[in-house]
Amino acid sequence: MGLFGRKRGSARSAKERLQLVLIHDRTDISPAVLEALKDDLIQAISRHVAIDPGAVRIGLERDGRSQRLVADIPLKPVARRRG
Amino acid sequence: MAAKVVTITSGKGGVGKTTAVANIAVGLAADGQRVVCIDGDVGLRNLDVVMGLENRIVYDLVDVIEGRCRLRQAMIRDRHLHGLYLIPAAQTRDKSAVSPSDMVRLCDELRAECDWILIDSPAGIERGFRNAIAPADEVIVITNPEVSAVRDADRVIGLLEAEEKGSPSLIINRLNPGMVRRHDMLSVDDVLDLLAVRLVGVVPEDEDVIVSTNRGVPVALDVKSKAGKAFRNIARRLRGEDVPFEDLDGGGFWERLTRLGRK
Numbered sequence: 001m002g003l004f005g006r007k008r009g010s011a012r013s014a015k016e017r018l019q020l021v022l023i024h025d026r027t028d029i030s031p032a033v034l035e036a037l038k039d040d041l042i043q044a045i046s047r048h049v050a051i052d053p054g055a056v057r058i059g060l061e062r063d064g065r066s067q068r069l070v071a072d073i074p075l076k077p078v079a080r081r082r083g
Numbered sequence: 084m085a086a087k088v089v090t091i092t093s094g095k096g097g098v099g100k101t102t103a104v105a106n107i108a109v110g111l112a113a114d115g116q117r118v119v120c121i122d123g124d125v126g127l128r129n130l131d132v133v134m135g136l137e138n139r140i141v142y143d144l145v146d147v148i149e150g151r152c153r154l155r156q157a158m159i160r161d162r163h164l165h166g167l168y169l170i171p172a173a174q175t176r177d178k179s180a181v182s183p184s185d186m187v188r189l190c191d192e193l194r195a196e197c198d199w200i201l202i203d204s205p206a207g208i209e210r211g212f213r214n215a216i217a218p219a220d221e222v223i224v225i226t227n228p229e230v231s232a233v234r235d236a237d238r239v240i241g242l243l244e245a246e247e248k249g250s251p252s253l254i255i256n257r258l259n260p261g262m263v264r265r266h267d268m269l270s271v272d273d274v275l276d277l278l279a280v281r282l283v284g285v286v287p288e289d290e291d292v293i294v295s296t297n298r299g300v301p302v303a304l305d306v307k308s309k310a311g312k313a314f315r316n317i318a319r320r321l322r323g324e325d326v327p328f329e330d331l332d333g334g335g336f337w338e339r340l341t342r343l344g345r346k
Contacts, residue, residue: 008266009265009266009267010266010267011263011266011267011268011269011270011273012266014229014230014269014273015269015273015276015277017230018230018233018234018269018277019277021230021234022234022237022277025234025237025238025241026237026241064279065240065244065250065279065280
């Protein structure tokens with residue numbers, strides 16, 4: 001129940017569910033594959049720069065009929081040595 | 084004159100492929116175009132009953148392909164419109180009786196005889212679908228504003244792009260404007276946002292479709308029917324006319340204003 005006691009229109013659920021389903025149908029990348037990819041990315045990047053593994057997000061985004069893999073990898077603040 | 088071959092497909096069954104083929108064909112033929120419809124659903128033919136021609140069948144698609152008759156003999160003339168013909172599917176055979184190259188050959192032979200060849204694809208993405216799209220110059224995907232139909236449409240669009248058939252255009256069939264206004268049905272904009280293809284028509288849900296199908300008289304012949312008008316407009320758009328889209332989801336002034344406010 002939303003505001004004014006009116007139930008949220010079901011069209012929004014349909015659209016949100018379809019957005020997720022279509023991305024996976026189109027790419028054939030399962031959540032398990034994404035997880036594995038994320039672990040590999042964290043390992044590779046950690047060899048060069050300091051990152052917080054817990055904050056890394058990886059997902060698929062839609063752009064018209066094409067899909068892209070989007071990773072958000074926050075860097076750890078550099079601990080500058082005091083002079 | 085060389086005909087344009089247009090295939091109508093959907094992935095999911097029961098969304099209105101056959102109805103769309105019959106009615107777009109009527110729309111084109113009513114404008115004086117010569118149209119041949121081919122029922123590509125070998126084994127589950129239905130275009131004949133929707134067009135009201137089931138009692139006139141002597142030869143079918145497979146008879147032509149296997150050389151038991153000439154192409155002309157399998158073309159059934161419509162009861163209402165001059166220049167409209169049907170090549171029915173065989174009912175007692177299956178999809179494997181036809182190959183994609185058979186369909187290409189058949190359409191190449193037909194091209195000189197008419198302006199449009201409309202192919203009714205079977206549901207699914209297997210042999211029958213492959214046969215139906217093989218000769219197509221243009222593919223139209225038809226869907227309903229409903230999760231399973233949109234999902235299957237997306238799958239078919241992906242397959243067509245992979246086959247290098249180009250990007251198909253889209254018909255949204257059986258849209259219920261009241262439900263869209265109540266936000267209980269995907270709107271035209273929602274479906275276009277999800278599928279990201281070009282729209283060629285929106286057909287409202289209309290009881291006249293069932294009534295006219297019961298009689299074997301395509302609804303596009305009924306000047307009062309909303310669905311009939313939508314199908315005639317699709318035919319005009321196929322001919323390159325710039326026909327404005329009917330405002331079916333209550334996208335009137337206030338609706339657009341509130342939509343703007345939300346952005």
